[in-house]
Each structure stands twice: as C-alpha cells, then as structure tokens.
Amino acid sequence: MNVLQNFAIGQYVPGRSFVHLLDPRSKLLFVLAFAILVFLANNWQTYTVLVVFTLSAVAVARISPGYLVRSLKPVWFLILLTIILHLLSTKGGAVYFSWGWLTIEEQGVKQAVFISLRLTLLVLISSLLTLTTSPLDLTDGMERLLSPLKKIKVPVHEISLMLSIALRFIPTLLEETDKIIKAQMARGADLDSGNLLKRAKNLVPITVPLFISAFRRAEELAWAMEARGYRGGSGRTRLRQLRFSWRDAVAALMILLILGLLGWWRA
Amino acid sequence: MQITLENVSHIYGKGTPFEKTALTNVSLTIPAGAYVGIIGQTGSGKSTLIQHLNGLLKPTSGRLRMGEWEITPETKRTSEWRKRVGLVFQYPEHQLFEETVAKDVAYGPLNFDLPEELAMQRAKEALEIVGLDYEAIKDRSPFQLSGGQMRRVAIAGVLAMQPRVLVLDEPTAGLDPAGRKSILEGIYQIHREQKLTTILVTHSMEEVARYADLIVVMANGQVVMQGRPEEVFAQEEKLRQLSLDVPETISLIKELNEQLPGERQIPFGLFREEELVQHLLTMLASKGAGL
Amino acid sequence: MSIVMPETAVVSKHLAFGYQTDQEPRSLVIKDLDLEIETGLFVSIMGHNGSGKSTLAKLLNGLLTPSQGVLVVCGFDASNNETVWEIRHHVGMVFQNPDNQIVGPTVEDDVAFGLENRGVPPEEMRVRIDEALQSVHMQSFSQAQPHRLSGGQKQRVAIAGIMAIRPSVIILDEATAMLDPMARKEVMALAHRLHREEGITVINITHFPEETLHSDRIIVMHDGKVVLDGTPAAVFAEAERLQAIGLDVPLAVRLRQALVSNGVAMPLVLEREELVRELCKLLSKT
Numbered sequence: 117m118n119v120l121q122n123f124a125i126g127q128y129v130p131g132r133s134f135v136h137l138l139d140p141r142s143k144l145l146f147v148l149a150f151a152i153l154v155f156l157a158n159n160w161q162t163y164t165v166l167v168v169f170t171l172s173a174v175a176v177a178r179i180s181p182g183y184l185v186r187s188l189k190p191v192w193f194l195i196l197l198t199i200i201l202h203l204l205s206t207k208g209g210a211v212y213f214s215w216g217w218l219t220i221e222e223q224g225v226k227q228a229v230f231i232s233l234r235l236t237l238l239v240l241i242s243s244l245l246t247l248t249t250s251p252l253d254l255t256d257g258m259e260r261l262l263s264p265l266k267k268i269k270v271p272v273h274e275i276s277l278m279l280s281i282a283l284r285f286i287p288t289l290l291e292e293t294d295k296i297i298k299a300q301m302a303r304g305a306d307l308d309s310g311n312l313l314k315r316a317k318n319l320v321p322i323t324v325p326l327f328i329s330a331f332r333r334a335e336e337l338a339w340a341m342e343a344r345g346y347r348g349g350s351g352r353t354r355l356r357q358l359r360f361s362w363r364d365a366v367a368a369l370m371i372l373l374i375l376g377l378l379g380w381w382r383a
Numbered sequence: 384m385q386i387t388l389e390n391v392s393h394i395y396g397k398g399t400p401f402e403k404t405a406l407t408n409v410s411l412t413i414p415a416g417a418y419v420g421i422i423g424q425t426g427s428g429k430s431t432l433i434q435h436l437n438g439l440l441k442p443t444s445g446r447l448r449m450g451e452w453e454i455t456p457e458t459k460r461t462s463e464w465r466k467r468v469g470l471v472f473q474y475p476e477h478q479l480f481e482e483t484v485a486k487d488v489a490y491g492p493l494n495f496d497l498p499e500e501l502a503m504q505r506a507k508e509a510l511e512i513v514g515l516d517y518e519a520i521k522d523r524s525p526f527q528l529s530g531g532q533m534r535r536v537a538i539a540g541v542l543a544m545q546p547r548v549l550v551l552d553e554p555t556a557g558l559d560p561a562g563r564k565s566i567l568e569g570i571y572q573i574h575r576e577q578k579l580t581t582i583l584v585t586h587s588m589e590e591v592a593r594y595a596d597l598i599v600v601m602a603n604g605q606v607v608m609q610g611r612p613e614e615v616f617a618q619e620e621k622l623r624q625l626s627l628d629v630p631e632t633i634s635l636i637k638e639l640n641e642q643l644p645g646e647r648q649i650p651f652g653l654f655r656e657e658e659l660v661q662h663l664l665t666m667l668a669s670k671g672a673g674l
Numbered sequence: 675m676s677i678v679m680p681e682t683a684v685v686s687k688h689l690a691f692g693y694q695t696d697q698e699p700r701s702l703v704i705k706d707l708d709l710e711i712e713t714g715l716f717v718s719i720m721g722h723n724g725s726g727k728s729t730l731a732k733l734l735n736g737l738l739t740p741s742q743g744v745l746v747v748c749g750f751d752a753s754n755n756e757t758v759w760e761i762r763h764h765v766g767m768v769f770q771n772p773d774n775q776i777v778g779p780t781v782e783d784d785v786a787f788g789l790e791n792r793g794v795p796p797e798e799m800r801v802r803i804d805e806a807l808q809s810v811h812m813q814s815f816s817q818a819q820p821h822r823l824s825g826g827q828k829q830r831v832a833i834a835g836i837m838a839i840r841p842s843v844i845i846l847d848e849a850t851a852m853l854d855p856m857a858r859k860e861v862m863a864l865a866h867r868l869h870r871e872e873g874i875t876v877i878n879i880t881h882f883p884e885e886t887l888h889s890d891r892i893i894v895m896h897d898g899k900v901v902l903d904g905t906p907a908a909v910f911a912e913a914e915r916l917q918a919i920g921l922d923v924p925l926a927v928r929l930r931q932a933l934v935s936n937g938v939a940m941p942l943v944l945e946r947e948e949l950v951r952e953l954c955k956l957l958s959k960t
Contacts, residue, residue, distance in 0.1 A: 345762045346787070353795060353799070660933065
C-alpha cells in the first residue's frame with residue numbers, strides 16, 4: 117500500500133457510451149476540427165450552435181458534469197481575466213456603466229461573453245476527449261494519425277512506443293518513489309522543513325535512488341525487449357487495430373452540420 | 384525495548400472513495416530483547432504493521448507504546464520514536480544515494496543531529512558490524528559494490544542510528560544461499576550482543592524457525608496466530624489454510640511420527656536442524672542402528 | 675565446428691566471455707565452457723551470484739556475444755548478429771525482476787509484444803494470445819494492468835508472452851528469485867507442465883536447490899566454469915563440494931549428510947519422503 121496509489125493517469129473515466137466507442141482517431145480529428153470551428157463563431161446564433169452541440173456531446177458521453185467542471189479548474193483564472201480585459205478595453209455600442217475613466221460598453225460585454233465562452237468550450241471538448249479515451253487509445257490514435265510523417269523521417273513509431281511504455285511504468289515508478297521516500301524517512305530524512313534551498317537539498321536522497329532505479333529498469337527492459345525480438349518499427353504488426361464504424365461517420369456528419377450552420381448564421 | 388500495540392487499526396485514504404482497511408484491531412506485545420518473526424501472505428498487512436512499529440505510519444485508531452513514548456492518531460512528531468526503532472526495508476540497497484559508502488551510512492545519524500565526527504564514528508562501527516572492512520570500503524561509491532555488499536551497506540545505514548529495536552522486511556530477498564546466511568547470522572549476532580529487540584518479516588519458514596523466539600502470523604490485516612515457534616508450527620492445518628508453509632523439518636517430523644509408535648513420537652519443538660539430527664542420532668543409537 | 679544435430683538445443687566449445695572495460699584487461703566471466711544440452715530436457719543451472727550463470731543465459735539468447743569460442747543454439751550461431759534473431763524465435767527468456775520485463779500497458783498487449791515484433795497478423799495474434807494465456811492460467815487477466823498483478827502473476831504473464839511465440843526452449847534466469855514461496859512453487863509447476871505437455875526444453879537458472887530436484891540434469895557453475903554436471907543424484911552426492919562454493923542442498927541431503935558423518939549408514943536420498951523411508955527402515959530394525 118502506498119500514498120501515491122490513488123494517483124490516476126490522465127482522467128479517463130471508463131464507459132461504453134457513443135463517445136467512448138468512437139475511434140480515437142475520429143475523436144482527435146473532431147477536437148481539432150472543433151477547435152477551428154470555434155473561431156468561426158461570431159454572433160449569438162453561432163455561439164448557441166456550439167454551446168448546444170457541446171452540451172449534447174457531454175450528455176451523450178454520460179460523463180458527470182462534476183468531472184467537466186473540475187477540468188475547468190486550471191483555466192478559470194484565465195477565463196476570468198479574459199472577461200475583465202474585454203469588459204474594460206473593448207469599446208463600441210451603448211454604454212452600460214461608467215465610473216470615472218472606466219466604462220463598460222455593449223461590445224465589451226459581447227466580446228467578454230464570446231471569448232470566454234470560446235475558451236470554455238475548447239477546454240470542455242478536449243476534456244471530453246481525455247475523459248472518454250484511455251491513454252492507450254490516445255497514443256494509438258496519435259500514432260496512426262501521425263504515421264504519414266514517417267515519410268519525412270519523424271520517428272512516429274518510437275515516440276508512440278515511448279509513450280506507451282511510459283504509461284506502463286508510471287504506476288511502478290510512483291510506487292518506487294513512495295518506497296524510497298519512506299526508506300529515507302526511516303533514516304530520519306526531514307522532507308518538509310527549512311527554506312527552499314534546504315528543501316531542494318533534502319530531495320537529493322530521493323531523486324538519486326529514483327534515477328538509479330529508473331536507469332536500472334530501463335536497462336533490464338531493453339534486455340527483455342531485445343530477447344522478445346524487438347528490432348524497431350519496421351515489419352511490426354499491431355494487436356490493436358483501429359476500425360472506423362458507423363459512429364465515426366455520424367461524428368463526421370456532425371462536424372459538417374456544425375460547419376454548415378456556422379456558415380449560414382455567421383455574421 | 385518493549386513495544387505494545389493496543390487495538391491498532393489503519394485505514395488508508397480514510398474518507399475517500401479509495402478507502403482501504405489494512406489493519407484491524409491489532410493488539411500485540413513485543414517483549415524487550417525478543418526476536419520476533421512476522422509471517423503472512425503478500426497483502427496480509429505485514430508492511431503496514433511494521434511501518435507503524437517505527438512510527439512512519441500512525442494508527443487511524445488505537446495506540447502504540449514503547450517506554451515513555453506513545454503514538455496515537457493525534458501524535459504530531461514521531462522522531463524520538465523513530466530514532467529508537469530502525470527499519471530496514473525490502474531491497475534496502477535501492478535507497479543508497481551518497482558518493483561514498485561512509486557518507487551514506489552516516490546519513491541517518493546526521494539527520495538525527497549527531498555531530499559529523501560522531502556520525503562518522505558510528506558509520507565505521509556499523510560497517511564493521513555487518514562484516515565490511517571499513518578502511519577498504521569507506522571511500523568507494525556504493526554503486527560499484529556487489530549486490531550482497533550493497534545490501535550490507537544499506538543495513539549498516541540503519542544500524543548506524545543505533546536503534547534499540549530493529550525491524551527488517553525480508554532482508555535476504557534475492558540473495559544467494561551464502562549471502563542469505565551471512566546476513567541473517569550477522570543480524571542474529573547483533574541481536575544478541577546488543578540485546579536488541581528484533582523483528583523479522585519473512586516468507587521463509589526456515590528463517591523464522593532458525594531465529595525467532597516468537598512468531599506472529601498475519602492475515603487480512605489481523606493477527607491470526609501468535610506464540611512460540613513450536614506452538615505455531617504445530618497448527619499446520621491452520622497455516623496451510625492461510626497459504627503458508629511450515630518449515631520442512633516440521634513436515635519431516637510429522638511424516639516420521641505417522642510411521643513411529645506412540646512412545647517414540649518426535650516433539651515438534653525439534654524443528655531446528657541440529658536438534659533434530661541429535662534427536663535422530665539418539666533414537667538410532669538406542670536401536671543400535673548402523674552405529 | 676562439429677555438425678549440429680537437431681536433437682541438441684545448445685552446443686558450446688571453448689566458450690568464453692568477458693565484459694568490455696576501458697582500463698583493466700577484461701576478466702572473463704565465462705571461461706572455456708564446453709557444454710551440450712539435448713533438446714527436450716529440463717536442465718537446472720546452479721551457481722552463486724557472480725558465478726557466470728546469468729551471463730551464460732544472456733549468451734544463450736544472443737543478448738551478449740561470445741568473446742571467444744563457439745556457441746550454437748537451436749542450430750544457429752549465437753555470435754552472428756543476424757542468426758541471433760533466429761535464435762530468439764526459438765528461445766524465450768524469463769528474467770528475474772517481474773516488473774522490468776513487462777512492456778505492455780495491459781496483460782494482453784504484453785503477450786502480444788513478441789508477436790508484433792515478428793509481424794504476426796492481428797487475427798492470428800488473438801488466437802495465440804488466448805492460447806498462451808490459457809497455458810499459464812491467466813485468461814481472466816487479459817485486460818488487467820500489469821502493476822495490479824502479484825509477482826507470481828507477472829512472471830506467468832512473462833511466460834505467456836514467450837509461449838505465444840511457440841518456442842522450443844525457455845530459459846528461466848532466476849525467474850523465481852524475487853517471488854514468495856507459494857508463487858515460486860506455482861512458477862516451477864508451470865515450467866514443469868510446459869516441459870511435460872508441450873515438450874519444451876527448459877533451462878532453469880536458480881540457486882534454490884529444491885527447484886532443481888526434479889530436473890533431468892543439473893549443471894553447477896562456479897567462477898565461469900562448469901564444476902559439476904549430472905543427474906540430481908550425482909550432483910547432490912557431492913554435497914560438501916556444493917556447500918564449499920556457497921550453494922545449498924535440499925534438506926534431506928543435508929540431514930542425511932549429518933547422520934552419515936556421525937556414523938549412520940544410509941544410501942543417498944534426495945527427497946524428504948526417501949529420507950523418511952530410510953529412517954523408518956533403520957528405526958524399525960531390531
């Protein structure tokens with residue numbers, strides 16, 4: 117048992133919803149397309165389309181809103197800042213409020229709402245991606261999507277193998293960290309007192325063994341991989357096959373629909 | 384030093400969805416100067432228990448006592464306690480980090496605010512206790528040593544704090560027979576010479592049989608059996624139910640007893656090899672068999 | 675080089691190996707080793723840490739290249755950079771640390787790894803993974819994450835990864851050293867079953883004497899050389915020699931040795947049951 121055991125990698129919530137079952141490639145492409153489309157929206161109608169769409173995607177994915185709200189936590193300050201800046205600096209239209217040199221005008225309110233909404237939607241949609249796709253599927257999807265880059269000598273296969281081995285070893289290394297921290301504490305290590313410099317110094321007894329162990333593991337893993345016939349990406353097949361299904365076609369249609377609606381209602 | 388546990392329970396992640404009970408109402412007395420073997424399957428709560436013994440973990444309910452100190456869920460600082468109870472983790476060589484062996488061994492004493500000179504003196508003594516040549520090894524990097532030597536250096540790192548209670552979590556894991564034997568003999572020697580209270584966690588019934596005066600059997604976070612080795616080993620069925628073995632000598636005695644008439648039954652207390660051999664020789668001599 | 679007979683899994687002649695170092699003249703870890711291991715045997719290699727036994731294991735799989743001499747495994751030259759890949763088709767290796775040989779983020783992905791490397795089509799992979807997991811009784815764990823498994827389960831997954839490539843030889847390089855006694859027994863029982871039922875040649879490198887008792891042959895290494903080689907009976911008859919090089923012998927052998935040195939006449943025994951039988955014979959004499 118250890119204190120770091122409950123550390124979750126990514127934020128994947130397993131499930132079997134429509135969104136979960138989409139091919140990871142579709143989801144990645146979809147998020148990319150959505151990120152572009154968000155910038156096409158410029159009036160109430162188009163923003164409504166995006167909001168309605170995002171909320172229905174959340175509903176279809178059957179992800180509890182709590183998780184999504186949590187995903188906004190790291191960016192709420194940015195959103196707030198955007199609102200304040202736009203409220204104060206964007207001028208035009210009717211004046212709603214003025215105090216000394218401070219005025220809040222119609223365009224400012226509009227921009228504040230639009231831009232913060234844009235940011236929120238982007239965060240929500242990309243969180244939806246990581247909430248409904250296992251890290252493994254994500255790396256897989258990325259590898260497939262990026263595989264054309266192999267032609268220009270980008271080591272796509274190696275990068276993806278690295279990512280998947282990292283996923284495999286994160287829990288192991290966390291456990292190890294916990295063990296080393298406890299072992300040094302048993303030798304009287306004091307990890308959380310003193311000034312910044314002292315604290316950094318106190319970490320040496322943790323980081324050195326951790327690095328040594330990581331290198332040892334890497335070396336042994338390399339032996340094991342070679343013994344198991346690993347000789348690079350060429351000629352390898354993959355167990356995990358990604359297949360597009362009718363769901364992916366639906367997703368593609370959705371994107372076209374959004375594009376159409378935005379084009380139609382755009383100012 | 385005697386350690387007493389009163390209704391010690393430990394729940395990891397209390398109040399979170401990941402809540403997990405690791406110890407339930409463990410009451411236990413570890414007499415001063417005893418050599419206690421703790422056995423139990425992986426996941427039986429052994430490691431949680433020993434982390435309580437040296438104050439790394441605090442109970443979520445219940446209390447531990449040792450001399451004038453006690454640890455309860457409210458206890459803030461356990462450093463006085465920890466100073467007296469040395470804990471050697473599994474594969475302790477994985478915690479080595481200093482440039483030289485001597486510095487690494489002195490790390491513990493320095494943490495407990497000993498002056499440098501004294502800490503180095505302690506390091507020297509500790510290295511000699513584990514059977515390493517101080518002069519030859521003190522300036523070497525711990526990472527250039529053999530596996531068995533690294534293990535000794537790591538154990539010396541705990542001994543240098545001069546604990547009164549020594550807790551060892553599978554100190555022989557991964558070593559070859561010669562390495563296992565010399566580590567265990569070394570520990571037993573310190574145990575006797577310095578009158579330490581020693582607690583050995585192990586999977587090897589042979590190790591417990593050889594050294595322990597008292598055995599504690601853990602399962603599902605509880606102490607399910609405790610007593611002198613012959614008492615515990617006599618309950619073979621119960622141990623097997625817990626997926627634990629008995630020492631092979633016990634199986635041998637049992638199998639012999641099945642064949643032997645009632646008056647010549649071999650007592651289970653003779654599970655130490657030398658004693659069993661002596662007994663067998665006496666039995667054979669009385670028969671005049673081949674002697 | 676003599677012609678390699680198909681019934682020979684391993685042949686070595688004057689095999690030597692030393693790690694490359696910059697300064698010192700390299701010291702040999704394996705010295706002038708002549709060895710022949712027939713196909714279909716269950717062979718144990720014993721030796722203390724540093725006796726060269728793990729180095730030999732790595733040589734057998736082409737992970738290390740011989741410094742001198744000849745090593746032929748399953749009919750392929752182990753010093754040739756291309757034929758070693760052929761060897762790895764036939765020889766699977768289980769390492770000591772269960773954590774550091776599992777590559778895949780799930781059990782199934784890990785068993786697939788060796789197959790992926792060999793370009794096996796995905797449909798066939800499915801079949802072989804199922805078979806392999808079945809053979810180690812881990813079917814129900816196919817989707818599990820490796821770090822959730824116990825040490826013994828991890829080793830069984832590692833063996834499944836090897837079984838999936840349908841090897842003729844499995845090398846266990848101290849594969850039980852980090853396991854608890856129950857898991858150790860499980861893994862050994864599995865190795866014996868694969869040997870018996872699938873006809874796989876097993877080379878078990880270990881320092882636990884109990885693990886070697888049921889082998890066809892025990893090879894004892896010391897200081898880079900073979901010092902004893904024969905059936906368990908022949909090897910454990912030399913109990914003193916084994917103990918002199920830091921190795922242990924099974925309990926029955928040890929007790930018998932103690933009794934014999936005190937003047938008791940008793941034939942060599944290996945297992946506890948035999949010792950019980952012999953003791954009863956002596957004790958029931960009138």
